[in-house]
Amino acid sequence: SQQGExxxxxxxxxxxxxxxxxxxxxxxxxxxxxxxxxxxRGLVHLILIRSNEREKHSGRLRVTLDTSKKSSSLLxxxxxxxxxxxxxxxxxxxxxxxxxxxxxxxxSVSS
Amino acid sequence: DAMVIQNPRYQVTQFGKPVTLSCSQTLNHNVMYxxxxxxxxxxKLLFHYYDKDFNNEADTPDNFQSRRPNTSFCFLDxxxxxxxxxAMYLCATSFLGDYGYTFGSGTRLTVV
Numbered sequence: 080s081q082q083g084e085x086x087x088x089x090x091x092x093x094x095x096x097x098x099x100x101x102x103x104x105x106x107x108x109x110x111x112x113x114x115x116x117x118x119x120r121g122l123v124h125l126i127l128i129r130s131n132e133r134e135k136h137s138g139r140l141r142v143t144l145d146t147s148k149k150s151s152s153l154l155x156x157x158x159x160x161x162x163x164x165x166x167x168x169x170x171x172x173x174x175x176x177x178x179x180x181x182x183x184x185x186x187s188v189s190s
Numbered sequence: 191d192a193m194v195i196q197n198p199r200y201q202v203t204q205f206g207k208p209v210t211l212s213c214s215q216t217l218n219h220n221v222m223y224x225x226x227x228x229x230x231x232x233x234k235l236l237f238h239y240y241d242k243d244f245n246n247e248a249d250t251p252d253n254f255q256s257r258r259p260n261t262s263f264c265f266l267d268x269x270x271x272x273x274x275x276x277a278m279y280l281c282a283t284s285f286l287g288d289y290g291y292t293f294g295s296g297t298r299l300t301v302v
Contacts, residue, residue, distance in 0.1 A: 110288045119298070121194075121280055122233065124290035167232065176245060177223060178291060180232040 083111075083168040083181030091187045098155040100170030100184040103148075109171050111144055111151050112178065116165045125153075136162075158188045193217070196281050196294035203271050211297045213281030221266040223291065224256060225280040233280055240265060242285060243269055254277040268299075276301045 102111070110129045114122040128135045128144045128151065135142045141154040155162055158184045165185045169178040194215045203209040213222065221240050225233035237246045239258040253275070255267040268275055278298050282291040 112290055114291075114293075119278075121196075121293035121294075121295045122282075122291070124292065125291050127288060129288060156255070176221075176240065177235050177238050177287070179235065180225075182232045 083170050083179065085166070085168055085181045085184045087184060088182070089187070090155050091189070093156055094159055094185045094188055094190045096188075098158050098162070098164050098188070100106055100153045100168075100186070102151045102153070102181055102182075104151075104168075104170045105149065110177055111142075112169045113140075113142060113151075114167045114169060114180075116167065116183070118164075122167065127148065134161075143162055155186075158186075160188050160190045162186060163188045194281055194283050194292050194294040196279075196297050198297060199295065201297055201299050205267075205273065205301055206270045209268050209277050209299070211268075211299070213264045213266070213294055214262050215283045215292075216262070217283055217292060218261060219283035219285055220261070221284050221286050221294070222258060223282040223284075224264070224266050225237065225282065227278045227280055228259075228276075236266070268289055271299070271301045273301050275299065294301075 083102050083104045087124045101178045107122045112127045113125040116122045126137050126142050128142050138165045167180045167183040197212050223238040224236045227233040236250045258264045278296045280296045281294045284291045
């Protein structure tokens, strides 16, 4: 069963702008992860944030986690055309043994 | 480079004809996962192996089976593919715990 829901479903921006994607989930988690998927390819792990963390950075990526609201956001600063992809949040299943993915946000960055 | 390799990249099979997709890893991860992803949808977990322990998702059709003969290899068998099984099949690996997954490039299955 689906755990995470991303919002918006699609996002179009210009190069240099920031992109923000949100993820909401239903049950308690150990960690939340964000992945990128280029068209027709496998997923690439971007960042993992644990349930006791509130914010994490990796290069141009900033992830926040609010466990009281069961939500997370992914911010990509100074977007580039190469950031065009689908972005998925994922949380662990009830047994804590595997990731369940949300439907994803499709980001399009135009130059 | 350590990686997850899926073969073939594209697979065309006939309706009802058994097909096997393969996944290999050089990361020595103890968990291997199979996901099914249909167009514009989220990857859906089919099953996973923790070492040799097989874990099937409750809603995975019986038509789908898996084998993990050793740490490095994992296979997805579709016994009688239907048109609805056309999808991208993604293999992923990780260590158990708070770790990210490493995905292969996927196998796109077409059923004719």
